[in-house]
Amino acid sequence: xxxxxPSANVDNFSDGAAYVYARNQGGSNNWGQMxxxxxxxxxxxFQPQLQDGEELTHWAFGVKQPNIxxxxxxxxxxxxxxxxxxxxxxxxxxxxxxxxxxIILHIKGFSNAAPKExxxxxxxxxxxxxxxxxxxxxxxxxxxxxxxxxxxxxFHRAFSKTNRxxxxxxAEAISGPKAA
Amino acid sequence: MERPCPFCGxxxxxxxCPACGRSVTARRIVCASxxxxxxKDEKACCHCGQTHKSDLRWKIPLIITLFVLAAVITILIxxxx
Numbered sequence: 001x002x003x004x005x006p007s008a009n010v011d012n013f014s015d016g017a018a019y020v021y022a023r024n025q026g027g028s029n030n031w032g033q034m035x036x037x038x039x040x041x042x043x044x045x046f047q048p049q050l051q052d053g054e055e056l057t058h059w060a061f062g063v064k065q066p067n068i069x070x071x072x073x074x075x076x077x078x079x080x081x082x083x084x085x086x087x088x089x090x091x092x093x094x095x096x097x098x099x100x101x102x103i104i105l106h107i108k109g110f111s112n113a114a115p116k117e118x119x120x121x122x123x124x125x126x127x128x129x130x131x132x133x134x135x136x137x138x139x140x141x142x143x144x145x146x147x148x149x150x151x152x153x154x155f156h157r158a159f160s161k162t163n164r165x166x167x168x169x170x171a172e173a174i175s176g177p178k179a180a
Numbered sequence: 181m182e183r184p185c186p187f188c189g190x191x192x193x194x195x196x197c198p199a200c201g202r203s204v205t206a207r208r209i210v211c212a213s214x215x216x217x218x219x220k221d222e223k224a225c226c227h228c229g230q231t232h233k234s235d236l237r238w239k240i241p242l243i244i245t246l247f248v249l250a251a252v253i254t255i256l257i258x259x260x261x
Contacts, residue, residue: 074254077250078254081247088243089239125205
């Protein structure tokens with residue numbers, strides 16, 4: 001990590017310096033100073049290039065970065081596989097509650113409600129299972145901790161106006177009173 | 181309460197279907213070949229015999245390929261500069 005210090009006082013006036021810090025310097029997980037690109041070091045770097053009687057009057061530190069479009073492309077390249085992987089590994093569910101059963105449809109996609117898998121629990125059956133539900137600011141979480149028919153998903157409030165109240169009502173119904 | 185077995189269609193009040201012997205509440209998938217419901221635990225579809233193939237069979241290699249491709253393109257760009 002490089003930290004710029006534009007007014008660092010090196011030779012009794014504001015020269016400026018760049019400080020390089022690295023982890024695990026002077027102790028485990030400690031950010032210690034590695035090097036400082038001081039005015040003296042910069043002058044020293046120029047010294048072998050100067051001819052007799054020649055004196056360095058001004059100097060500066062700069063960078064040249066790749067073309068902005070290349071940077072954007074490289075960022076996309078790094079982000080895109082992650083975004084595609086997330087989309088591919090995300091499962092989409094529809095859940096429904098009736099007077100007798102809690103039905104889960106693992107559907108093909110966000111816009112395709114054709115079921116790939118169906119899981120159902122009778123409400124009596126759920127009374128004997130470990131059901132964890134919670135509602136936060138954004139999501140309602142439902143987790144059925146059963147070895148034969150496990151289920152875990154979260155339901156976003158922004159999907160539709162009724163998504164959150166329905167998800168909360170289902171969560172409440174399936175995590176109701178347990179069998180003694 | 182009577183209900184149809186999702187696998188054979190027989191009506192039953194029991195957990196186990198008297199006709200096919202399967203649990204009527206078992207976790208089930210839709211067969212990609214015949215589009216009928218079949219128990220997830222069974223290796224092949226109970227209607228057409230088609231073996232179940234997980235989506236991960238093609239998703240995982242695709243994801244790995246994408247990451248490798250991204251790394252290779254980044255390295256090639258760096259060498260080309």
